[in-house]
Amino acid sequence: MTERMLAMSIQLRPGREALAAGGRQGLGLLPIVVFVAVIIAVLAFQHAQFSIQMTVDLRAVERDQACTRLARAAVENGLYVLQRQALDRTSPLAGLLLKRPLPVGVQTLFIASTDLTAFEELRRAQPGLTLSNDRIAVAVRIHQFDGPAGTERWYERHGTVTLSAELRSTEGGAAGSGRFELGRRSTLSVPFRSLLLATPRPFDRITLGLVNPRGLIDSPVLDLIRPGVRDANWVLDRLVFELRERERIRNGDLDDLIASLRDRAEAWPPDRPGCEAQIAQITSLKEYLELPIPVEGLKASWPTDDTMPVVHHFGWDALLYSMDPEVDLVGVNLPRTLKRDTVDLPTIRADYRRWEGRLGVSVRATQRAVAAIKKYFDALNKILDDFRRFQNGLTERAGNEYRAFEPSLKRALSLEGWLSVTPAQPWPPAFAGLAGLMTLGGSPRGSPKVTRRVGGGDELSKLVAGPRAHHGIVLVESGQPVTLTGTVKGAVVVVCPGALRIENVTSPGQLTVVCFGPLTVKGSVEASLLACGQVELVDPRIHGALLLTNEAFRGARPVEEVLAGTVKPLERFRTGPDPVPRQLKIIFSPTPVRSEVVRL
């Protein structure tokens, strides 16, 4: 039974007997086995092929990504090398960017693979990736534009550097292997600008500069000399008049008086001793009234020729400056010295007026009168000396000479001048806000010159007085007063529209402060200070330079208390004798305008 059932169940192919009896013909067992085996083999082959293809594809993806990453890395390394070269004024790149005149067209230079050490190390760490080009060089294309022509800042160029690196990889390393070869080009375009990180010429050469300091000259202190008078020129006129009067008295009135006393002594012998005593006093007075300067030099008018009188009027607009190796600010503090020397002037003048007519009346009266006249003319001498010391201590540029300085001064002391490129010729006032948008033909990133903005004192100190050196123009955007103290290692210009307190600052690099709000300076400060607003100098020792405008003398603080301390120039803060300033730095934009990797 079992055998029969088994036989029936496997009747896949009828036997001859069955075929002879009309049964259907079937397949043999071997073909079926072979057929099944083939099908499974085909499926297995497909499976294997899929796996192999996946391996190949994954390998290609890995190569592709590695090549792309390496291309980007090469450009990043190139940018790093380029920026370091740019910080070095002696590097070929800096020479190319600062070359005069501006080269025509696009300049190209290459960063060799020997300089791309980090990239080469990264490349060696990719054993699975064979590059066809053994030596990768980063090409640098420089497209630059000149700065604002016709200004002292022509050297402030701008432009774009484009770095590109090509990498080719071939499976197995053989070039020209068709589809197994892949190439990538990475490109990075970064705007740059060459900026002066110092006080602009010619003001870098001065120790102390006072821009049109009318508040210092025409101060309320003059009220002590003549009540209601605020005009120094009027005071000078009056002073010169009174001193000339002294000459007239000396050579005329006193001689007459002496002759009269002699006559009286001869006419009335009992009076002789008294007259002789008076003659002696008046003679001593005459000798005392010797003018300290030739009377020809006593002209208060503004000179019309090259001859500068001993004292002169103050021009309408003037730049007063000193280039001395040390300037004592108290010494040029005219209101302070005037106040010191005129505090008793009303009393002295009243005394003088009371006694001047009593010369020769009696011995006692003559004695008092001589003393009062001497005291009064002593006071006038002191006032004259104050003006002379002030005028001799500072070089004065007024009139046309001041006009020549004026555009540079405006650029150096305007917020816009530090924040963006300003044109040689200013636009009409209605378009003043657009000043930063002009003279920028072909400029890729507009005109901003500010390299960093900070929101407060902590951020400012961390950036410029931190452990790292920072180079650039830093704009302080803070509604609160900001304090800067510590060590500034980099070459940095701090532009502060608001209040700034600078205290005990050392600057191994170069610190320039441009402050448009109230500026307080205290302690030892190494910096070039350009103050466009009010200042409070708490007896500072400034090493660098100090440039003040008239705003410094218009605050609530008594004008005689504004100037205090000393200023000593630092040679390294100056821009040097070369046509291109020493502190010209090439600054790259933190925002690339283009970054891409393309297939080759």
Added chain:
Amino acid sequence: MTRRAGLGLVEVLVATVLLVVLLLPVVGVVHSTTATTTLQDFRLLAHGRASALLEGLLVLDHERLRGAQTPDDRGVDARTHPLTQPLLATSARIAGPRLDLFETLRTQLAFYQESVSIRPVGASGDDGLLRVQVEVRWRTPVDRAAAMHTLVVATLVAQPDLTEVR
């Protein structure tokens, strides 16, 4: 009644043995390629994870990268690094709403260990140029090797404005 002839037991046994003999190498190939495919799957996934972490780091500015340097070249666990931790958390949140996918990922991702290294490679150790590296290590269920698989992706990041130098 007609008697129909069929295959004998011996024939069937022979055929079966023949089939088995023929299919043995095929099964071997299938097993091998399946293992290879699985390995490649894991490697592909590792690539995705490494690239995602690296690209996630590269969108950060240089200052943040500089502030998150690792103590040595071996790097630190990406789950503990301050910059990659949020990236991994974001990936998990994206996968979270789809529970099945999340479970799948969780199962798969449990095999991976990522580490991140950010090191200065500029001149004299200057951190104006950083090497950012992500290393992914994993072991697969079909893996019999003692050592873990490793994938390293790295690139360089230059400080975009090198106005700050040591």
